[in-house]
Each structure stands twice: as C-alpha cells, then as structure tokens.
Amino acid sequence: MKTERAYYGETGDVFHAEIRELKPWGDKTALILDRTIFYPEGGGQSADRGTINGFPLLDVREEGGEILHLLSAGDGAVLKPGPGELVLDRVRRRDFTVHHTAQHLLSGTILRLTGFPTVSMRLGDEVCTIDVDAPAFPEETIIAVEEAVQDAVEADAPVVIHLCPPENLGDFPLRKVPPQGEEVIRVVEIRGNDFSPCCGTHLDSTAHIGMLRIVGAEKYKGKTRLSFIAGRRVLRDSRLLGKNAGAASRALKVPVAETGAGVLALLDRTKELERKLKALEEENAAAKAAALLQKAGVPPPDGGGDLPGSGILVARSFPDAGINEVLSIGRAAQKLTGALVVLAAEGEFKFAAFCSDKKARLPSILKEPMEARGGHGGGGPSFFQGVFPGRQELELFLAALPKTF
Numbered sequence: 442m443k444t445e446r447a448y449y450g451e452t453g454d455v456f457h458a459e460i461r462e463l464k465p466w467g468d469k470t471a472l473i474l475d476r477t478i479f480y481p482e483g484g485g486q487s488a489d490r491g492t493i494n495g496f497p498l499l500d501v502r503e504e505g506g507e508i509l510h511l512l513s514a515g516d517g518a519v520l521k522p523g524p525g526e527l528v529l530d531r532v533r534r535r536d537f538t539v540h541h542t543a544q545h546l547l548s549g550t551i552l553r554l555t556g557f558p559t560v561s562m563r564l565g566d567e568v569c570t571i572d573v574d575a576p577a578f579p580e581e582t583i584i585a586v587e588e589a590v591q592d593a594v595e596a597d598a599p600v601v602i603h604l605c606p607p608e609n610l611g612d613f614p615l616r617k618v619p620p621q622g623e624e625v626i627r628v629v630e631i632r633g634n635d636f637s638p639c640c641g642t643h644l645d646s647t648a649h650i651g652m653l654r655i656v657g658a659e660k661y662k663g664k665t666r667l668s669f670i671a672g673r674r675v676l677r678d679s680r681l682l683g684k685n686a687g688a689a690s691r692a693l694k695v696p697v698a699e700t701g702a703g704v705l706a707l708l709d710r711t712k713e714l715e716r717k718l719k720a721l722e723e724e725n726a727a728a729k730a731a732a733l734l735q736k737a738g739v740p741p742p743d744g745g746g747d748l749p750g751s752g753i754l755v756a757r758s759f760p761d762a763g764i765n766e767v768l769s770i771g772r773a774a775q776k777l778t779g780a781l782v783v784l785a786a787e788g789e790f791k792f793a794a795f796c797s798d799k800k801a802r803l804p805s806i807l808k809e810p811m812e813a814r815g816g817h818g819g820g821g822p823s824f825f826q827g828v829f830p831g832r833q834e835l836e837l838f839l840a841a842l843p844k845t846f
Contacts, residue, residue: 444508445476448489448642449602456527460493463517469499470517471509477501478527480534481508485562486541486641490530494520534642536672540569541641542600542631543590543650543671547571549616549635550589555582558616560664568656568668578658578665590653593634597648603628651675722769730774733757739780750780751798754806754846756839758785764793771795775823781806781846783839790835792818794825806846814838 442461456478464471472493481503482488488501496516502509512520541564548559548571557575603613605626610619619626619638629639631647644650652675657668670678686697693703734741737757739750755774759767764786774782775795781803785792794803803825811818811827814834818827829835 442473442475442507444474446508447476448478448480451478454528454531456529458525458527460520460522460525462522463520465514466509466511468514469511470514470520471511472517472520472525473507474510474525474527477508477510478529479508479510480537480642484639484641485544486537486564487566490533492526492528494526496520536674537564538642538644539650539672540564540670540674541639542644542647543653543669544569544571545629545635545637545639545643546590546593546631546647546650547586547653547655547667547669548573549631549637550586550593552616553634554586554589568670570666570668572661573665573667575665576663577660578667583655583658583667587653587655593631594647594650594652596633597646598634599632600643600645600647601630601632602643603630654678723773726766726769727773729770730777733770733782734774734778734780737780739778742777748777748779748797750778751800752845753778753780754783754842754844755780756783756785756842758787758836758839760787762786764789764791767791768793783807783842785835785839787832787835790829790831792827792829792835792838794820796823799823801846807842810838810841814841 447456458477459475460472461475462473464473479489479491479498479501480486481501483503489498491498493510493512496512496519498510499513500511502511544562544564548562551573552558555575557573559571560574562571563569605613605628608628610626610628613628613630613636615628616635616637619628626638627640628636629641629643630636634647651672653669653671654675655667655669656678657666659666686700689700689704690697693700693707695703731741734750734755737753737755739753739755742748759770762770767784767786771782771784771793772795774784775797779796779798781794781796781798781801783792783794794807796803799822802822803820804822807825807827808819814829814837816827816829816834816838818825820826829838
C-alpha cells in the first residue's frame, strides 16, 4: 500500500493520519499509514523521529515501496488500526534539513572551484561527511571552499524544487546521475550554485543555513573524506571550542590566541621532564638491583667476559612496588649478574624472572613450582613471568624456589 508523503510541505505541530496496518518487524512493530509526515531513511539522510499516538518512533524505513514506521514491540502491541496522531521532532528535522541543503551547496561549490565531484555523502547526528573524488584537499582549498559557501549563504540564494516530469529533466545541468526507473524525479536547485536529483528535505533559501564549517579532511579509499557541520551545530561547536580555549588559556597563563603555541611549548617541557624522569628511574632501578645482589652475596661484575653468580638463584618480594618497577629492577640486575633473579610485585601477585646465563632454561626451573601453587604464565630461556590467585600462593612459590639451579 502506498503512503502519501506529506513530509515535504506540512509544517503543523500535529499531523493526523490513519493507521492501516501493524505487523512484526524483527524485535519491533512496523506501522503502515495512509499518509505520513515522517521522512524515511534514504539518500544519505537519517529518518525522522517523533511520536505516534504518544509512543516514541524508533525509525522510519522504506522497503518494497512501503514506508514502515517502527515502534517497540511493546508499544506496537497497544496500538490498533485507526486514527493516528503524529508529532514530529522538528528540532531534529530542522537540523537535517539544514545539513542536507548545506551538503548540496558544499558539493556544488567544490565541483565549481576544483572540478572534483562528490561520490557519496552521509548526514550524521554529530558530523556529516562527503567523499570527494580528489587525492588530497590542501588547507588553502578548504578555506577557499568555506569562503565561497559563505558567500552563497549570505547571498540568500533561493532553493527551488523541480518535479520532472512535468518539467524536462534534460533542461537541468545535474551534478550527479539521476535514479533510474522513477516516474517522477525530484531536482533540487540552489539558484546559481547547484542542480541535483534528491528526495531529501531542504530549506527554501541558503540564508537559513547560517554557516558551514569543514571540520576535517582525511584520505579514504583513494579519495578525500570531508567532515562538515552547519547551522546551530557550528554555534554549539564554537561554544565548546571557546570553553576549551578559555580553560587552556587560564591553565597555561597565556592569551587565548596563543594557546596553540603554549600547548606545544608545554609538550616540549613535558617530554624533557619525562626524559629526565626516565633516566632517574633507571638509575634508581640500577641502585636497587646492585643493593639486592650485594645483600644476596652475589659478587659484583669484575670486568671480565662472563658475569658472576651463575648457578645462584636470588628471590625477592617487593610489598610496595608495582610490576613495572619490578621489571626495571630485574632488567638492571640482569646486566650485573649471571644469577637467576626472581622478583615479585607482592600487591599484584605477579613475578618476573631474569637470567643472563645462556645455559639456564627458565621454564624448566620455574613452570612446575608456579603451576603447583595455582599460578600461570610463561616465557623463554632468559625471561619468565607469571601471576597467582593471591598473595599466599605467591609467597609459597617464592619459598619453594631452590637457592641454586
């Protein structure tokens, strides 16, 4: 059954229709109406939202020539064929109407200035995108396009809808190929800027777009994907940018206009501090490793080819250190001795083992006692690590290790 499409011209707050049929649709209920104010998803534009007899409309789809109004199965079970009161979410409709008109103007402007056509588009709830058949989009081109679009917005160019037939489709310099097999082709003209076949909702003038801003450009499948916002989304984005810029300005103690340079300078200082901190952490780990080996009676390196301590097993648990600090100490110890060093992060129930002696095979030494206490882990000849269900199992594992291997 064909549904009359009243979503192009109807502007009232409440719209009355007849619910002709209800049927299951997956985990939802689909309503078919005699006429509708709700735009179904299509042409890159998302479906309208609102209510039918007070129940939230979840989606609107067009399938097999039918317009399906989707409600939850629970809400659909309450409704019956008969009168329907349709209330449109006009804020959402306005937002998508602004962005669909803006997309036509943007794509037409890009084609006019650069010669690159738009091959696809998507109107999202947060950001809208177009894919342009261009390998790159330099910043100066983006600025030129934005300025030209704004010129057209401020020129208040009329947006005219042509229905073909009765008008002749061949009279219009269309930006893209029209759909095939349609009895009537709807052509949207932005006077002096664009002609495009389109079934979406549009403004009657470019002035109502307000403003358009391109917020991103990235390579995508050999083309360039441009992200843009228009209308009140630009206003909301401007507020957010202003709020963040103000916060950064106060934190950096620089004027708003200098926050970019201030952030870059802060990053440089942070990198230098991180470099110094890393050096200090390595020095600290080396000192702890040396003290650990000295307390265990392992002789210090003598400058010869082989490191001392081969065959000795040194085990130590650190109650306050995390596994990352334990790993740093263990790596430092591995450079000082041929002993097998087993270190544990007590609070995380984890351990790590290190050995520079090429004859040692850590899995054969550690796997069995680890698994016997409920631990699991793994590693290779010179490094092994594992974790236990709790502190007691970790302590039993460390106590069971031999003094030599």
